Amino acid sequence: MQRQALAGLIWTKQFYYYDIKEWLDGDPTYPAPPRSRREGRNSDWRHLSNADIISMPDKWEYPWYAAWDLAFHMLPFALIDAEFAKNQLLLLTREYYMHPNGELPAYEWNFNDVNPPVHAWASWRVYQIDRRQKNGKGDLPFLERIFHKLLLNFTWWVNRKDTHGRNLFQGGFLGMDNIGVFDRNQRLPNGALLDQADATSWMAMYCLNMMRIALELARYNWVYQDIASKFFEHFLEIAEAMTNLGGRETGIGLWDETDSFYYDHLNLPDGKIVPLRVRSMVGLVPLFAVETLEPECLACVPAFREGMEWFLANRPELARLVSRWHEPGLGDRRLLSLLRGHRMKRLLRRLLDESEFLSPYGIRSLSRRHRDEPFLLHINGQKLSVGYQPAESDSAMFGGNSNWRGPIWMPVNYLIIESLQKFHHYFGDDFKIECPTGSGHFVTILQVAEELTRRLTRLFLRDEQGRRAVFGTSVKEQTDPHFRDYILFYEYFDGDTGRGVGASHQTGWTALIAKLIQPRRPITPTRC
Amino acid sequence: MSVEKRRLEEEHTRHVGWYRWGPYLSERQWGTVREDYSADGDAWRYFPHLIAPTRAYRWGEDGIAGFSDDQQLLCLGIALWNGQDPILKERLFGLTNHQGNHGEDVKELYYYLDATPTHSYLRMLYKYPQREFPYARLVDENSRRSRHEPEFELLDTGLFDDDAYFDVFVEYAKADPEDILWQVTVHNRGKTTAALHLLLQVWFRNTWSWRINAPRPRLWAEEEADRLHLEHPRLGRRVLHLDGQPQLLFTDNETNAPRLYDTPAQPGHYYKDGFHDRIIYGHEDAVNPDWQGTKAAGWHTWQVPAGGQVVVADGCAWTKSPRPSSISTPSWPAATPKPTSSIPNSKRKFLMPMPDWCSGRHWLG
Numbered sequence A: 001m002q003r004q005a006l007a008g009l010i011w012t013k014q015f016y017y018y019d020i021k022e023w024l025d026g027d028p029t030y031p032a033p034p035r036s037r038r039e040g041r042n043s044d045w046r047h048l049s050n051a052d053i054i055s056m057p058d059k060w061e062y063p064w065y066a067a068w069d070l071a072f073h074m075l076p077f078a079l080i081d082a083e084f085a086k087n088q089l090l091l092l093t094r095e096y097y098m099h100p101n102g103e104l105p106a107y108e109w110n111f112n113d114v115n116p117p118v119h120a121w122a123s124w125r126v127y128q129i130d131r132r133q134k135n136g137k138g139d140l141p142f143l144e145r146i147f148h149k150l151l152l153n154f155t156w157w158v159n160r161k162d163t164h165g166r167n168l169f170q171g172g173f174l175g176m177d178n179i180g181v182f183d184r185n186q187r188l189p190n191g192a193l194l195d196q197a198d199a200t201s202w203m204a205m206y207c208l209n210m211m212r213i214a215l216e217l218a219r220y221n222w223v224y225q226d227i228a229s230k231f232f233e234h235f236l237e238i239a240e241a242m243t244n245l246g247g248r249e250t251g252i253g254l255w256d257e258t259d260s261f262y263y264d265h266l267n268l269p270d271g272k273i274v275p276l277r278v279r280s281m282v283g284l285v286p287l288f289a290v291e292t293l294e295p296e297c298l299a300c301v302p303a304f305r306e307g308m309e310w311f312l313a314n315r316p317e318l319a320r321l322v323s324r325w326h327e328p329g330l331g332d333r334r335l336l337s338l339l340r341g342h343r344m345k346r347l348l349r350r351l352l353d354e355s356e357f358l359s360p361y362g363i364r365s366l367s368r369r370h371r372d373e374p375f376l377l378h379i380n381g382q383k384l385s386v387g388y389q390p391a392e393s394d395s396a397m398f399g400g401n402s403n404w405r406g407p408i409w410m411p412v413n414y415l416i417i418e419s420l421q422k423f424h425h426y427f428g429d430d431f432k433i434e435c436p437t438g439s440g441h442f443v444t445i446l447q448v449a450e451e452l453t454r455r456l457t458r459l460f461l462r463d464e465q466g467r468r469a470v471f472g473t474s475v476k477e478q479t480d481p482h483f484r485d486y487i488l489f490y491e492y493f494d495g496d497t498g499r500g501v502g503a504s505h506q507t508g509w510t511a512l513i514a515k516l517i518q519p520r521r522p523i524t525p526t527r528c
Numbered sequence B: 001m002s003v004e005k006r007r008l009e010e011e012h013t014r015h016v017g018w019y020r021w022g023p024y025l026s027e028r029q030w031g032t033v034r035e036d037y038s039a040d041g042d043a044w045r046y047f048p049h050l051i052a053p054t055r056a057y058r059w060g061e062d063g064i065a066g067f068s069d070d071q072q073l074l075c076l077g078i079a080l081w082n083g084q085d086p087i088l089k090e091r092l093f094g095l096t097n098h099q100g101n102h103g104e105d106v107k108e109l110y111y112y113l114d115a116t117p118t119h120s121y122l123r124m125l126y127k128y129p130q131r132e133f134p135y136a137r138l139v140d141e142n143s144r145r146s147r148h149e150p151e152f153e154l155l156d157t158g159l160f161d162d163d164a165y166f167d168v169f170v171e172y173a174k175a176d177p178e179d180i181l182w183q184v185t186v187h188n189r190g191k192t193t194a195a196l197h198l199l200l201q202v203w204f205r206n207t208w209s210w211r212i213n214a215p216r217p218r219l220w221a222e223e224e225a226d227r228l229h230l231e232h233p234r235l236g237r238r239v240l241h242l243d244g245q246p247q248l249l250f251t252d253n254e255t256n257a258p259r260l261y262d263t264p265a266q267p268g269h270y271y272k273d274g275f276h277d278r279i280i281y282g283h284e285d286a287v288n289p290d291w292q293g294t295k296a297a298g299w300h301t302w303q304v305p306a307g308g309q310v311v312v313a314d315g316c317a318w319t320k321s322p323r324p325s326s327i328s329t330p331s332w333p334a335a336t337p338k339p340t341s342s343i344p345n346s347k348r349k350f351l352m353p354m355p356d357w358c359s360g361r362h363w364l365g
Helices: A001-010 A020-025 A036-039 A065-082 A082-091 A119-133 A140-160 A197-218 A222-243 A301-314 A339-351 A410-427 A446-457 A475-479 A510-517 B001-016 B135-144 B257-262 B274-281
Strands: A013-019 A047-056 A194-195 A264-267 A272-274 A290-293 A322-327 A333-336 A375-379 A384-385 A432-434 A442-444 B065-069 B074-081 B108-117 B122-131 B165-176 B179-188 B196-204 B217-218 B228-233 B237-242 B247-251 B296-306 B310-312
Touching: A001 A197, A001 A510, A001 B108, A013 B065, A036 A322, A065 A082, A065 A119, A065 A410, A065 A510, A065 B217, A065 B310, A082 A119, A082 B001, A119 A140, A140 A197, A197 A222, A197 A264, A197 A290, A222 A301, A272 B257, A290 A410, A333 A410, A339 A410, A339 A510, A384 B237, A410 A510, A442 A446, A442 B296, A446 A510, B065 B122, B065 B165, B074 B165, B074 B274, B122 B296, B165 B196, B179 B196, B179 B296, B196 B217, B196 B228, B196 B274, B247 B274, B274 B296
Parallel strands: none
Antiparallel strands: A013 A047, A194 A264, A264 A272, A290 A333, A322 A333, A375 A384, A432 A442, B065 B074, B074 B196, B108 B122, B122 B165, B165 B179, B179 B310, B196 B296, B217 B228, B228 B237, B247 B296
């Protein structure tokens, strides 16, 4: 399975050629293109000039690069060719890709679409994987080079996607096509604003990724300490804003205390704030923003540590968002996360509930509870609903090709697993979670991560009856010797049965399974 | 250190060119935003699969199990014909966003089986039915179905139920960055002997039709029918040796304007779809009798015996020296079935030296 996943990843490299200026202006040997194009698709990306080998999501269904997909592809790629992975990540930040304003090109259908900002995360992870392969010698020029470009992109996000400057982010559909009750790209009537749990959490994660990279660079060049401080404080500002939507101390947050879940909130012009109680992946994204700060790591960055200590002492309302654990003889290990222990446990109760998110094959994108209780919203005389649809989409929203209302998607499952590993690193083996919820079976957070990995591999591996879930009820593919060992890596998977759905050769991000089954090396605790 | 690791290290320290050739051909260039020059931006309707054999692409090429250099100046890819289809199978078929009941979807069976990071070895599998490929039925049945029904897939047509299909394995192997072997192995999985036409196609991405006085690359053959010569402003001159005594065909990778736009026929002009006309409809004047053009193929025709029989198609390669190279069978783990045949020694061919490569993002022909 790993061999075929990696083979697909390599076969899915493609020559990609697109020069927007030439494309808009037309060729001298042909009649001029229609005038409408001058104001049309991608007309504000005239600087873009691509002619490179790029890792595609799927060379038939998606034969064009997609920035956030590509970031995920680079993790399994780093296993086999870290240089290629680093160069791909850099490529997208070059001046002939990235917009002068710092926006990354989403994909050719609309370079302006906004996808989750995972480029910094992928850059840091590829750096780490590469460093491990090189016996601890990290590629600092790579990290420094990409960090500068990421600063531009981060600033673009802050200046463009936080409409009222409150550290709460919008951003629209954010890669998860039909997950919302309405198209989140649409402008809402009467100036209402949608504060998105996922957009805001992605930005919190982005802050922590940037802080982590800056701290690494600061070990070699002290000037990076204050930019690390900037991201530390920015993270806390976002974390605080998530808990007080209506301003400081209002207590209305994206977290819903009664439901133990994060929701998007409608911010109405009359000041009312209405939660949209859809239990979806949107509410699990807050898990992704997690980092630990090790005391021995802080020793290398005294200016950062000093700034942090001042901040924690003088901004108590923000300081209480940071958990800490005293390490005898070393100092305090700190956990930076949107969820402290108690809240994380409550969120994991939902995540690991088999009647909600936990399927036999991974975490669903929407709670199965919505099968019997669809979410309903009355807005502008329209009745909108979100119900659980485990396989194909039944609406034409976003082309009707992808579905985030139930199926299992590899990239977000991957991030959940990584986040759990980080939580475990902080909380250790004494912190136990019931898995699955209601089973009476208590395990460590790390064992939860391992259980999720096991369930995801069941999509592809033969079960006791010799069946692979990915092939569903297709007899030929399940039994014929000329079919049954040729695995297809689909775009997403049925939330009940694990059957492959959508694009059938997405050995872009579905190749993450190759990384997941690679044995993990134990975390060296002294490593920053 | 493994051999592949050593290649990667060579590449990353000395840029010896392992990345230069790879599986860089797309599987679909039609229906993309880049090829869309419409006023309304409906990329799927503007450039459908139907006209892909006939109209030259502006921004890239596509094919089945394709291979190219990193600026995609020269492309390799197979074409197949079962004696039944109305077109050659030279690209993967699928439904457009409007045609599929859940949007666009490829309707073919193909699998990526092996690959190394430097593309020193690549293997994939394409499954080709012996009966007529159900193009119309796939479109009709899916458009009949609602969004609430399952998609209608190629296997659902029943075309594979009696195993009347070919397993076509395509392999590439590089002994060094410029020493490349291309090999196709065909298995008849059916119960009766079946006819198969296989074309090993070589063509240039069209870099000359869009500019005034753009230099034009050239492919040709002289009296020996076992080799193709090519000359390209960036690739220089090379010779591509062919195996198995195929019939040589030549045409140009250019839009067939008389067919597409009803412009007057121009004698002495050859088009992208020339091989379709030649092979399926027997139009001898659709290919260039002077054995030159910008797209060429070695055309093989076989009666493949039933079940388990194996045909090894010819390979071709280019190399810096006439030293023979071969695909040494690596010791794979047992997980993936491999073709059972051994490869005859005579199935190796070579191309002659190439000059230093010039690459750079702004050079595009």
